[in-house]
Amino acid sequence: MRVFRNAFSMVETLVALFILSLLITTAVYSFRFILLDISKQEFLGIDRLLSYTQLRASIESMRYFVVDDYDAFLNPMNNLHYFFMGEETKMSYITQSPIFCDSIAVVKLECKEQKLLYNEEPLYGRIDFTQPKTLEDSAQKIVFENLQECRFLYHKDGQTLKSLQRDLPTSIELKLATHNQAFDFYINIATDHNLSKAYIEDYAYEF
Amino acid sequence: MHNRSKNAMITLEVLVSLMVLFFAIATSTAAMKLYASMQIQKQNYEELYIATTSIIDKIKSDICSKNMLMEGLYNGFSYRATCSLEKESQNYQKAFDLGEPEGLIGGYQLRLYRVDLSIEKNNFFKTLSYFLMTDERLF
Numbered sequence: 001m002r003v004f005r006n007a008f009s010m011v012e013t014l015v016a017l018f019i020l021s022l023l024i025t026t027a028v029y030s031f032r033f034i035l036l037d038i039s040k041q042e043f044l045g046i047d048r049l050l051s052y053t054q055l056r057a058s059i060e061s062m063r064y065f066v067v068d069d070y071d072a073f074l075n076p077m078n079n080l081h082y083f084f085m086g087e088e089t090k091m092s093y094i095t096q097s098p099i100f101c102d103s104i105a106v107v108k109l110e111c112k113e114q115k116l117l118y119n120e121e122p123l124y125g126r127i128d129f130t131q132p133k134t135l136e137d138s139a140q141k142i143v144f145e146n147l148q149e150c151r152f153l154y155h156k157d158g159q160t161l162k163s164l165q166r167d168l169p170t171s172i173e174l175k176l177a178t179h180n181q182a183f184d185f186y187i188n189i190a191t192d193h194n195l196s197k198a199y200i201e202d203y204a205y206e207f
Numbered sequence: 208m209h210n211r212s213k214n215a216m217i218t219l220e221v222l223v224s225l226m227v228l229f230f231a232i233a234t235s236t237a238a239m240k241l242y243a244s245m246q247i248q249k250q251n252y253e254e255l256y257i258a259t260t261s262i263i264d265k266i267k268s269d270i271c272s273k274n275m276l277m278e279g280l281y282n283g284f285s286y287r288a289t290c291s292l293e294k295e296s297q298n299y300q301k302a303f304d305l306g307e308p309e310g311l312i313g314g315y316q317l318r319l320y321r322v323d324l325s326i327e328k329n330n331f332f333k334t335l336s337y338f339l340m341t342d343e344r345l346f
Contacts, residue, residue, distance in 0.1 A: 007217045016221075020228065027232070031239060038246050045253045052257055171264060184282055186261040 051143045052185065054099045055118070058107060059172055059187045061097035065104075065123075068130055081166040083132055088151050088162050091172070094123060094132065100139040106132035109143075111150035116143040116176065149177035251331045258282040259326060259335065271320040272341050284328045293338070294319040297345070316343045 008016075062084075069079035083106075085092040090110040098105035101122045108119040118141045119134040121127055127135065144150075154161045154169040161169070174185040258281055266277050271290040278287045298313035318341050325334045 008221060013221065024232075031235070034239065034243070038243065045250055049253050049256060056260065170268075182282075183257060184261060185257065186265040186281075188264040188267060 048144070051141075055109075055143055055174075056185070056187055057097040058095045058099060058118075059093075060190045061095050062168060062189045063094045063096050063104065064168060065094040065132070067132065082168055084164065084166060084168050086152060086154050086161075086164040086169065086172075091152050092132075092134070093168075098122075099141060106134060108134045108138075109152075111147070111152075114147045114150075115145045116147060116150055117141070118143050144176060146178050147176055148179055149175060149182070151175050248331075251328070254282065254328070255284070255326065255331070255333060258284045258286075258328075259324070259333075262286050262288075262324065262326070263337070267339070270322060271318070271339055284326045286324060286326045288322055288324045290320050290322050290339075292318060293321050298342075314345050316345055317341070318343070 065083045066080050067083045069081070070077075083092075083094055089112075090108065092106065092108045094104060095107050096104055098107060098120050099118065100120050104123045105120045106123055106127070110117045110119070119138045120140075121132075121134045121138040123129050123132055127133060151174075153173040153175065154164040155171040155173065156164060156167070156169045160173075168189055171186060171188045174187070176183045176185070262281050262284070265281065266288055270277050270288055275290045276288070279285070295316060295318040297311045298315040298317055299311055300309060300313040302309035320339045320341065321336060322339050323334065323336050325332070327333075
């Protein structure tokens with residue numbers, strides 16, 4: 001008789017098991033959410049690194065490219081200069097390592113609607129290569145999104161500039177920030193001394 | 208009464224089942240915790256990659272040529288770069304005419320340095336070394 005007093009009845013055990021199963025279900029669901037969150041972070045991390053590597057390769061392989069402002073009415077004299085347009089929120093340049101195509105391309109990077117957009121158009125294709133520009137239907141990639149801050153800084157001859165036109169910088173700083181993280185990308189331009197200004201201008205004038 | 212006792216579970220059985228359940232939950236929690244810490248470690252490496260490539264580019268123009276030691280803070284990482292000379296030589300000068308000297312007598316002094324870079328953030332510490340060459344015009 002004493003043995004029966006120490007034991008649990010079936011109903012007591014079932015109730016205990018029901019409460020336990022509720023606890024376990026809640027725990028499993030929270031684990032599942034944690035797992036989903038982790039896998040999402042993992043994907044974002046890899047995607048961010050890939051985007052960074054592609055962007056870095058594209059910027060550091062920037063190329064000296066001479067364009068001519070010649071216009072029969074507005075600029076009757078030849079006016080040679082390097083193709084580069086850098087502002088605080090956008091930048092255009094010619095690169096030897098584009099993301100989408102395997103030849104030289106004109107690239108426009110733009111901070112727009114909390115995103116960093118990458119536009120690319122092959123230089124020798126459907127555009128006038130003496131006045132390079134990206135088109136509305138050019139290949140596009142969202143490099144980073146949900147940005148609270150996105151701006152470019154240009155370093156040239158020891159100075160830090162907010163805009164630079166018609167000359168290549170020695171390095172570019174890209175300042176990005178999301179709601180919980182801030183990143184600074186510092187990228188040197190790997191210029192080839194054989195493609196110096198004098199060399200290209202001589203070459204351009206020769207022909 | 209005898210039949211009722213067969214349907215009931217004794218305290219020991221319930222305790223054993225609860226212990227097994229506890230171990231199962233504890234093991235899965237430990238596995239999740241480890242997985243989460245590995246994710247943090249992976250995120251640290253991702254941030255380290257971005258920070259390191261940026262720091263190397265940022266100090267490139269000054270390290271070894273102007274400063275032998277550079278320290279600072281970048282993307283939340285504190286870094287310290289030291290520079291040590293490995294080898295130096297003048298560049299190769301080719302003789303263009305008979306009797307002209309030829310050899311390592313050119314107008315540039317080339318120096319090969321080893322840069323040791325240590326980076327730290329929240330007890331996450333990494334070191335790496337790379338070589339850097341500088342040139343100085345002699346005449």
